[in-house]
Amino acid sequence: xxxxxxxxxxxxxxxxxxxxxxxxxxxxxxxxxxxxxxxxxxxxxxxxxxxxxxxxxxxxxxxxxxxxxxxxxxxxxxxxxxxxxxxxxxxxxxxxxxxxxxxxxxxxxxxxx
Amino acid sequence: xxxxxxxxxxxxxxxxxxxxxxxxxxxxxxxxxxxxxxxxxxxxxxxxxxxxxxxxxxxxxxxxxxxxxxxxxxxxxxxxxxxxxxxxxxxxxxxxxxxxxxxxxxxxxxxxxxx
Numbered sequence: 096x097x098x099x100x101x102x103x104x105x106x107x108x109x110x111x112x113x114x115x116x117x118x119x120x121x122x123x124x125x126x127x128x129x130x131x132x133x134x135x136x137x138x139x140x141x142x143x144x145x146x147x148x149x150x151x152x153x154x155x156x157x158x159x160x161x162x163x164x165x166x167x168x169x170x171x172x173x174x175x176x177x178x179x180x181x182x183x184x185x186x187x188x189x190x191x192x193x194x195x196x197x198x199x200x201x202x203x204x205x206x207x208x
Numbered sequence: 209x210x211x212x213x214x215x216x217x218x219x220x221x222x223x224x225x226x227x228x229x230x231x232x233x234x235x236x237x238x239x240x241x242x243x244x245x246x247x248x249x250x251x252x253x254x255x256x257x258x259x260x261x262x263x264x265x266x267x268x269x270x271x272x273x274x275x276x277x278x279x280x281x282x283x284x285x286x287x288x289x290x291x292x293x294x295x296x297x298x299x300x301x302x303x304x305x306x307x308x309x310x311x312x313x314x315x316x317x318x319x320x321x322x323x
Contacts, residue, residue, distance in 0.1 A: 128311070140310060185251055187252075187311075196254040197311055
């Protein structure tokens with residue numbers, strides 16, 4: 096089972112460049128999430144989606160955009176990369192019920208220089 | 209708002225020592241509580257969970273009990289192994305009147321077990 100797949104695993108961007116972090120899941124989960132993990136800061140929610148065509152902001156959405164055209168895919172777009180966006184990004188998915196677990200991808204380590 | 213507070217690390221233990229990682233939460237309603245583990249270079253994976261007061265979650269020798277009176281969900285293991293070295297995250301998920309369930313994480317606690 097593939098679960099949640101993120102690409103790329105590593106990326107270095109220059110300030111002002113753009114990129115899309117890809118995330119796809121094969122578990123038919125309604126809910127999908129993007130988190131960023133900064134050292135010593137835990138995980139912060141960037142955006143989430145409760146189903147195809149529906150997205151909403153999390154705690155730290157500035158500088159990012161998302162779309163959800165299918166149940167499987169939830170890409171995260173950085174339009175003008177800034178050093179403050181250097182982080183590890185995790186995509187996750189789950190069923191709607193709060194008692195169920197979230198499944199995480201292996202992460203994308205992004206460095207903006 | 210909802211929040212999770214867990215003890216800061218790193219926690220360094222010798223093999224076979226007893227482990228406790230404290231976690232307390234603030235939430236309205238009746239959250240579900242989770243412990244996730246992150247091994248080096250990997251994503252998070254669920255370690256255990258509890259969905260109502262007094263439930264005990266357990267897995268791989270780890271346990272945690274949902275204590276509503278103290279709003280706590282402390283992680284314990286009687287005898288740690290080197291292979292338990294990882295970052296441990298406490299998290300909660302709460303739903304209010306149909307609002308979306310979202311996981312709220314603590315800052316994580318790094319556990320290092322020495323042989």
